[in-house]
């Protein structure tokens with residue numbers, strides 16, 4: 001995972017609430033054994049019509065969305081299945097962050113492990129972002145802030161460890177492996193065996 | 195009243211598995227007792243191990259099956275099973291190769307114990323109280339019915355567990371959901387969990403581990419408890435747990451991987467101590483009166499959009515996401531769902547594919563015919579359940595009514611193995627997700643209990659199962 005300190009981009013807005021991971025990447029595209037190439041099918045059934053044409057009404061297909069890497073979405077983004085294919089598909093497509101008022105647990109955890117930023121902010125700022133698509137914002141990881149046009153900053157919660165891993169580009173497996181001795185000890189001393 | 199030492203079931207299991215406790219700077223290192231794996235969410239994790247030259251730390255605590263992308267078409271021999279689609283076929287081969295290379299037990303096509311991952315864990319007795327259990331699948335919460343701390347993880351975390359048998363985790367908050375009273379006849383565990391999700395919302399459990407408690411839960415058998423815990427994730431909670439009791443012990447006694455002889459006595463004694471202590475505190479509590487619940491059905495595109503089977507579809511009240519869901523489902527506010535004609539009925543999935551689920555559906559449908567325009571699919575959760583159902587003659591009851599009887603697997607729960615609901619068709623399904631397109635592109639899904647599904651198959655429209663109950 002590459003280190004990431006700030007992200008600056010115009011936003012693209014998907015106001016629907018409870019966007020589940022089956023919408024982000026439908027199950028029939030999970031028959032893959034790699035992480036690459038999933039962006040082609042991101043939001044597939046919203047992006048394409050039944051005969052496979054691009055749906056011009058879907059926001060990601062509209063010219064103003066080109067080059068945007070920050071998604072603003074309705075409450076409870078990423079609910080449903082634990083498929084890590086969801087953040088893989090978002091990243092592969094070129095999106096790097098989602099801003100919402102609530103983000104589902106497993107999706108959030110998967111996102112952070114891949115450098116996709118799950119940003120939870122207050123209702124009022126969120127409402128403003130929903131009403132002003134295409135505005136330019138900056139996400140600062142170190143400060144845990146989101147800067148809106150005009151310079152207003154909003155802070156968002158992020159776990160200290162997750163922030164550290166993002167800033168340093170740390171692979172969490174390496175961190176776990178450093179505790180091998182403790183894991184050995186735990187296995188030896190626990191009173192019962194699984 | 196809390197005296198400070200009283201602990202919840204969750205806290206006991208959590209603290210038993212801390213290799214290292216969390217600090218403000220670092221998450222806890224949590225030891226995992228059982229890692230369940232399947233073909234869809236593991237290939238990239240094995241690739242990582244290979245790239246780093248790492249072995250699987252504890253092959254003995256890892257258990258594999260194939261369920262998601264495998265076909266359920268009836269066959270005489272497993273050799274005749276043709277996997278649908280090139281990608282799925284590759285995935286199945288990769289799973290076989292990975293398990294062989296890393297020395298892992300796999301219940302593949304030739305195993306009599308193959309089945310949906312959340313069905314075979316308990317069936318084999320591998321799921322036990324007090325264990326930490328994970329799987330690259332959100333419905334891992336199912337195993338919490340035994341008093342295990344069980345939750346779904348992503349593929350990167352699957353790699354972490356394969357390599358270190360541990361996970362980095364922040365401690366979740368605890369939510370007690372108390373279901374009091376006695377359920378009316380025709381009301382099942384599925385209706386209880388749907389009503390709970392309707393009450394707290396699809397994000398009501400986010401950040402929490404749920405403990406389901408109360409008379410109605412205690413009166414349930416293990417299969418019903420699994421149905422309840424299975425759908426914890428549909429309320430946003432990664433895990434749902436139920437305190438182990440005599441019912442739990444009764445289910446586990448004598449299973450393939452259950453402790454035997456004196457080990458059983460010791461384990462059973464320890465398991466019963468895991469129950470939440472009197473006076474222990476939960477971060478949040480919710481109560482539901484089970485005695486007033488009705489058979490429940492969903493009308494929208496998430497499991498929180500749920501009403502009693504006899505009720506009318508509510509109004510969107512200007513909420514655009516709600517409106518979009520009603521449009522997708524082609525249902526009208528103010529009208530009951532019984533006016534919608536049904537095309538497909540699916541009895542199966544890790545929520546409702548166990549023997550008691552099949553028995554309940556069979557009891558409703560016995561002596562009736564599946565309505566002419568309805569396709570009904572009955573898919574047992576495992577090959578063992580299939581065998582047991584056939585010994586009871588349930589396959590004959592379904593087939594005589596006009597339903598299809600299949601091999602085990604995830605099937606129509608998610609459209610990735612050839613079993614799909616055609617676009618625009620309405621399905622009454624005993625699975626757990628009514629998301630847009632979950633059962634196939636453009637498929638419209640109504641979630642219901644096995645009884646409601648069977649009654650709907652008979653009438654060809656969404657139907658109240660209570661009129662088919664024999665006293």
Ligand code: SF4
Pocket residue numbers: 261262310311312331333543544545603604607608625626
């Ligand atoms: S039956 Fe459905 S929910 Fe259960 S594991 Fe299979 S795909 Fe997932």
